Amino acid sequence: MDWQFLTQLISIEQLIWLALTLFAYLLAVWIFKGFSYNLLFHPIVIGAILIAAMIAVSTTSLQDYQLFVHPISWMLGPATVALAIPLYQQIRVIVAAGNKGMLVIIIGGCIAPLLALGWIALFDFSGSVQLSVLTKSITTPLAVDTTDIIGGIPELAAGVVVVTGILGVIFSQVVFKLTRCDDSRAKGLALGTVSHAIGTARAHQIDAKAGAFSTMALCVNGIITAILLPLFFWLFA
Amino acid sequence: MPKRHIIESVLAFITLILFLLLGNRLSHYIALPASLLGLLLLFFGLLLLGRVPTALEKVSQFLLRHLSFFFIPPLIAAWFYAEQLGSKLWLFLLAIIASTFISLCITSWLGQRLFKGTKNTAPQDDHR
Numbered sequence: 001m002d003w004q005f006l007t008q009l010i011s012i013e014q015l016i017w018l019a020l021t022l023f024a025y026l027l028a029v030w031i032f033k034g035f036s037y038n039l040l041f042h043p044i045v046i047g048a049i050l051i052a053a054m055i056a057v058s059t060t061s062l063q064d065y066q067l068f069v070h071p072i073s074w075m076l077g078p079a080t081v082a083l084a085i086p087l088y089q090q091i092r093v094i095v096a097a098g099n100k101g102m103l104v105i106i107i108g109g110c111i112a113p114l115l116a117l118g119w120i121a122l123f124d125f126s127g128s129v130q131l132s133v134l135t136k137s138i139t140t141p142l143a144v145d146t147t148d149i150i151g152g153i154p155e156l157a158a159g160v161v162v163v164t165g166i167l168g169v170i171f172s173q174v175v176f177k178l179t180r181c182d183d184s185r186a187k188g189l190a191l192g193t194v195s196h197a198i199g200t201a202r203a204h205q206i207d208a209k210a211g212a213f214s215t216m217a218l219c220v221n222g223i224i225t226a227i228l229l230p231l232f233f234w235l236f237a
Numbered sequence: 238m239p240k241r242h243i244i245e246s247v248l249a250f251i252t253l254i255l256f257l258l259l260g261n262r263l264s265h266y267i268a269l270p271a272s273l274l275g276l277l278l279l280f281f282g283l284l285l286l287g288r289v290p291t292a293l294e295k296v297s298q299f300l301l302r303h304l305s306f307f308f309i310p311p312l313i314a315a316w317f318y319a320e321q322l323g324s325k326l327w328l329f330l331l332a333i334i335a336s337t338f339i340s341l342c343i344t345s346w347l348g349q350r351l352f353k354g355t356k357n358t359a360p361q362d363d364h365r
Binding site (some may be wrong): 001021022024027028034042043044045048051052055063065066069072073074076077078079081082083084085086087088089091098103104107108111114115116119120123124125129133136137139140141142144145146148149153154155156158159160162163164167168171172175176178179180181182183185187189191193194196197205221223225226227230231234 | 250252253256257260262267269270271272273274275276277279280283284289293294296297298300301303304305306307308309310311313314315316317318319322323325328329330331332333334335336337338339340342343344345346347348349351352353
């Protein structure tokens with residue numbers, strides 16, 4: 001983590017890009033509402049497309065853009081620390097879910113990245129690309145830091161995480177019918193384990209209990225993965 | 238918003254940053270993400286305190302609700318790397334699609350089997 005941007009002088013160009021990114025996000029949220037929260041129009045996707053278009057139209061390079069909006073990326077740090085609050089508030093849910101809940105989270109948390117890695121390993125991808133799918137089911141800030149530690153590409157991992165989150169939500173309706181899943185607790189656990197924060201947003205739309213279980217699964221899977229992956233690599237790599 | 242609330246919110250945000258700094262310090266000794274260490278430290282702090290200060294709850298809810306905003310720059314960067322994969326991009330995407338679908342099937346199936354028949358005793362409120 002670097003704190004350099006705090007001491008660097010802010011240029012007009014940087015201020016403009018910060019404001020444009022904020023504007024793109026607000027517009028994306030407005031569009032998302034307009035399509036009555038259809039996940040295909042998720043603010044992350046629309047916001048990124050708007051910004052990508054603005055970067056393409058202007059003569060700004062991607063590297064410069066990343067430098068300009070560093071304060072925004074940096075905010076992911078405090079936002080991750082803030083997860084401690086929902087985790088603390090879900091203690092009762094974690095206790096109520098007990099070992100069964102933990103079992104679902106751990107199995108789901110292992111299967112998702114291993115399946116992706118297994119498939120990727122069949123083809124000729126570079127090592128760092130392969131390692132970037134291992135954090136696919138955990139919330140972005142944890143995924144970025146963890147991928148950095150184990151030697152993957154943090155930026156690619158962030159993209160994988162967002163795509164996984166949105167796909168999980170889109171698949172969830174069909175999958176819940178396929179597995180005849182009608183228990184809010186099971187739905188919440190599945191969404192939170194596989195689709196992290198984006199799945200949790202969907203779980204909150206199902207009902208409060210699904211939301212609570214999803215928040216719990218998101219926190220627990222994120223923490224377990226972020227602890228075990230670096231440990232695993234430290235031991236075996 | 239009354240002045241007191243603004244000051245409390247700023248203090249709550251500074252608290253989050255302080256825990257992040259502590260996590261950053263600690264990550265020199267433990268090979269874990271700084272933000273995760275900060276999260277765990279704050280979690281244990283809350284356990285000791287026994288409650289969540291209102292201002293801290295409000296600030297964290299605000300940050301987590303607008304998490305998508307902070308995702309935008311990393312996603313733009315991902316685009317750049319995805320382009321470099323070239324013709325193999327669809328293989329890469331297929332891995333994510335398939336693994337997400339299968340793991341969602343397994344977790345929802347397992348959860349349904351494990352929870353079926355058990356009393357639904359979990360608390361209803363979720364503080365959101």
